[in-house]
Amino acid sequence: MDDTESDRGEYGAGGELATAALERVTDPVVSVDDGTITYANAAAREGLDLPDDVGGSPASVLESWGTLEREITETAAGTDRIVELGDERYDARVHRGTDGATITFEPAGELPPLERDRWVKDRAINEAPVGVAITDPSMADNPLVYINEAFGEITGYDRETVVGKNCRFLQGPRTDPAAVDVMREAIADERPVTVELENYRQDGTRFWNEVTLAPVHDDHGEVTNFVGFQNDVTARKRAEIALQERTNELERLLERVEGLVQDVTGVVAGSTSRSTLEADVCERIAAESAYDGAWIGEHNPATNTLEVRASAGVAVEDVAMDADHPATRAIDGQAVRLGTVDGMEHAGFPLTHNDVEYGVLTVCAREENAVDEREEVVLSALARAVASGINARETSRILETDDVVVVECDVTDRAVAPVALSADAACTLEYNRSVHRLEGDTASLYTVTGASADELGAAASALDGVDVRPVVEREGREELLVELGTDEPGLVEWLSTRGAVTRSIRAVDGTARVRLELPQSANVRATVEALEKRHPGTDVVSFRQRERPDETRQEFAARLEADLTDRQLAALRRAYLGGYFEWPRPATGEELAQSMDISRPTFHEHLRTAEAKLCRALFEEPARDN
Structure with a gap:
C-alpha cells in the first residue's frame, strides 16, 4: 500500500x-x-x-x-x-x-x-557493467537498499531477495575473515576500502569478488549511505593463483634438482669406470626424497632382455624386451615413457650418445611424486650426461684393454668422402692418420694412387663440404699425399667419439673397406648399428676377437705422440709420408713447410725436435721437455 x-x-x-x-x-x-x-x-x-x-x-x-x-x-x-x-x-x-x-x-x-x-x-x-549496491547505515544492521542489474547477474540474487538484508549473505566457509575485518573497520571509520575475497552466489558456486566500499556524505558532511562496487575477478584471480602455484612448484623443483644435477655431474666426471658411474648415479637419484629408486639396464641381444646393470632403492629383475614395460619402450625412443609397474610410476630415459645406445635410466616414484613435465626435461638432460660419461669410459678402454674386437666392413655411402672420390677420380685412397689443422678442425691424411692432384681436386670441388689439400706428389711413383677435410665430422672422427679406433681405410671404385677396433666389453652391436644407420648400405665383412700384445705399435705411437707437440707431430708425419727421408727426396723442406703454412726454419726446428723425441722413445731414454 x-x-x-x-x-x-x-x-x-x-x-x-x-x-x-x-x-x-x-x-x-x-x-x-x-x-x-x-x-x-x-x-x-x-x-x-x-x-x-x-x-x-x-x-x-x-x-x-x-x-x-x-x-x-x-x-x-x-x-x-x-x-x-x-x-x-x-x-x-x-x-x-x-x-x-x-x-x-x-x-x-x-x-x-x-x-x-x-x-x-x-x-x-x-x-553499469559492475555490481553496484547501496546500504543505509541509519537502519539496523546497515542493510542493502538498492542493487543494480549487474549485482544480480554477478551474485544470482534478485532485488526482492536481498534488499533489506546485510550483504554478509555473500560470505561462506572459504571467505577470508581477515578481508571481512578490513571492510568492517573501513565502514566503522567511514573511509573507502578495496578488498578481494571469495564470495558465494545464490546457487552456492564460489567466485572472487573485488569489492570497493565508499561512504556517501550529505551537504553537512554526514554519512548517509555506503556504496559498494562488485567486480567478478575470478578468471584473473585463478590465473594468479595458478601462476603462484606453478612458481612455487618450480622453486621446489629447482631446489630439489639443483643438488641432483651437481651431484650426478660430479659422478659422471669423477667415476673411473662405467660400472662405478652407473651405480653412483642410481644411488644419488634414489637418495632424493621425491624418488623411491632408480636403475640402469642394457639390452642383451643374446637373451633379448633388458639386463639390470645397476640399481638402488628398488628391487628389479631383468625385463624381456617384448614386455610392455616403460623401460623397454624408452630404450629405443627419444621421448620419455611413463607407466605404472607394481603400483609404482616408472619414467624411462634413453642413454644415447652420438646415436649409440647404452641402455636406459629408469626413475621410480610413488604416484603422488610421479615425474612431471618439468622434471622430464631435467632428468632427460641427466640421462644424456650419463650416456656421455659412459661413452668416455668406453672410449678410454680401447687403449687399456687386452682384448679387442676387430670389425671389418665395406662402406658404399657417397657421403663418406673417400668413397665418392675413389669413384669420381678412378683412384685408390688409403688412410694414414688424422691431423689437427691450424684452423682448429680435424683432417685426415690419405695416400692417393691413380689420380693427379688436379684430377682429385676437380672431383672434390664437385662434392659439397669436401676440401682436398695436396701435401706431396711423387711423380715417379704416381703417388699423392693429400690432406682431406670435411665440413661435417668425417668417418674417423665420428667413430672415435663412439669408442672405436680406425685402423685402416682403403677406398677403391666407390667402396671403402674399413677396419676398426673396439674393446671386447664395449657395446659393439650398438656401434655397428649406428654406423649402418648413418651410412646405409654398409656391409659387415667380419668380426673377430684378439688379444693385444704387451705394447702394440699403436700404443708406442700413442706414447710418442703424447710427448710431441701438435706442430712437432705434424712435421714428423708430413716428412715421413712425404718421402723427406728418402733419396732422392720427392718433396723439399720448403714444400712441406708451405703445406703447414709455416716457414722453412720453423719446420726444420719442429722436425729435429720430433726426431730427438723419437730416438728417446725408441731407446727408452727419459723424455725431456723441449
Missing part, C-alpha cells in the same frame, strides 16, 4: 484532503500496489484514458507498464527516479514506498537540468 492510499484509507479526513489535492494536480498521478492500480487522479484518467473505477491491472491500461514495472523494481524503497518512456507526451517519476509506488507523469522533454542529470546518473548506475 502506498502513501496516498494510506492517507485516504487510514487517516479519514486527512486522506480525503490529500485526494482532493491530487485531483487538482495537472500532471497524471497513478498509485500501484501489488500489481494493481489503487488510485488515478483526474489528469491520469483523462490524459491516459484510464477508467473511472480504478483497481485493474496496470498492464492492461498503461502502454508503458513494462518499462515502469522494471524501473519500480530497481528503485530502492524511500527513493525516487526519473524514467524516460519514449513517449511523445510523458516521461515519469517513480516514487518507491515500502508497499507500493506512486508514478507522476510529466511532460516529455521538459525535465529541469538537475532532474535530467539525476536521471542520467540513475540510468548509468543501474546499467
Whole structure:
C-alpha cells in the first residue's frame, strides 16, 4: 500500500484532503500496489484514458507498464527516479514506498537540468557493467537498499531477495575473515576500502569478488549511505593463483634438482669406470626424497632382455624386451615413457650418445611424486650426461684393454668422402692418420694412387663440404699425399667419439673397406648399428676377437705422440709420408713447410725436435721437455 492510499484509507479526513489535492494536480498521478492500480487522479484518467473505477491491472491500461514495472523494481524503497518512456507526451517519476509506488507523469522533454542529470546518473548506475549496491547505515544492521542489474547477474540474487538484508549473505566457509575485518573497520571509520575475497552466489558456486566500499556524505558532511562496487575477478584471480602455484612448484623443483644435477655431474666426471658411474648415479637419484629408486639396464641381444646393470632403492629383475614395460619402450625412443609397474610410476630415459645406445635410466616414484613435465626435461638432460660419461669410459678402454674386437666392413655411402672420390677420380685412397689443422678442425691424411692432384681436386670441388689439400706428389711413383677435410665430422672422427679406433681405410671404385677396433666389453652391436644407420648400405665383412700384445705399435705411437707437440707431430708425419727421408727426396723442406703454412726454419726446428723425441722413445731414454 502506498502513501496516498494510506492517507485516504487510514487517516479519514486527512486522506480525503490529500485526494482532493491530487485531483487538482495537472500532471497524471497513478498509485500501484501489488500489481494493481489503487488510485488515478483526474489528469491520469483523462490524459491516459484510464477508467473511472480504478483497481485493474496496470498492464492492461498503461502502454508503458513494462518499462515502469522494471524501473519500480530497481528503485530502492524511500527513493525516487526519473524514467524516460519514449513517449511523445510523458516521461515519469517513480516514487518507491515500502508497499507500493506512486508514478507522476510529466511532460516529455521538459525535465529541469538537475532532474535530467539525476536521471542520467540513475540510468548509468543501474546499467553499469559492475555490481553496484547501496546500504543505509541509519537502519539496523546497515542493510542493502538498492542493487543494480549487474549485482544480480554477478551474485544470482534478485532485488526482492536481498534488499533489506546485510550483504554478509555473500560470505561462506572459504571467505577470508581477515578481508571481512578490513571492510568492517573501513565502514566503522567511514573511509573507502578495496578488498578481494571469495564470495558465494545464490546457487552456492564460489567466485572472487573485488569489492570497493565508499561512504556517501550529505551537504553537512554526514554519512548517509555506503556504496559498494562488485567486480567478478575470478578468471584473473585463478590465473594468479595458478601462476603462484606453478612458481612455487618450480622453486621446489629447482631446489630439489639443483643438488641432483651437481651431484650426478660430479659422478659422471669423477667415476673411473662405467660400472662405478652407473651405480653412483642410481644411488644419488634414489637418495632424493621425491624418488623411491632408480636403475640402469642394457639390452642383451643374446637373451633379448633388458639386463639390470645397476640399481638402488628398488628391487628389479631383468625385463624381456617384448614386455610392455616403460623401460623397454624408452630404450629405443627419444621421448620419455611413463607407466605404472607394481603400483609404482616408472619414467624411462634413453642413454644415447652420438646415436649409440647404452641402455636406459629408469626413475621410480610413488604416484603422488610421479615425474612431471618439468622434471622430464631435467632428468632427460641427466640421462644424456650419463650416456656421455659412459661413452668416455668406453672410449678410454680401447687403449687399456687386452682384448679387442676387430670389425671389418665395406662402406658404399657417397657421403663418406673417400668413397665418392675413389669413384669420381678412378683412384685408390688409403688412410694414414688424422691431423689437427691450424684452423682448429680435424683432417685426415690419405695416400692417393691413380689420380693427379688436379684430377682429385676437380672431383672434390664437385662434392659439397669436401676440401682436398695436396701435401706431396711423387711423380715417379704416381703417388699423392693429400690432406682431406670435411665440413661435417668425417668417418674417423665420428667413430672415435663412439669408442672405436680406425685402423685402416682403403677406398677403391666407390667402396671403402674399413677396419676398426673396439674393446671386447664395449657395446659393439650398438656401434655397428649406428654406423649402418648413418651410412646405409654398409656391409659387415667380419668380426673377430684378439688379444693385444704387451705394447702394440699403436700404443708406442700413442706414447710418442703424447710427448710431441701438435706442430712437432705434424712435421714428423708430413716428412715421413712425404718421402723427406728418402733419396732422392720427392718433396723439399720448403714444400712441406708451405703445406703447414709455416716457414722453412720453423719446420726444420719442429722436425729435429720430433726426431730427438723419437730416438728417446725408441731407446727408452727419459723424455725431456723441449
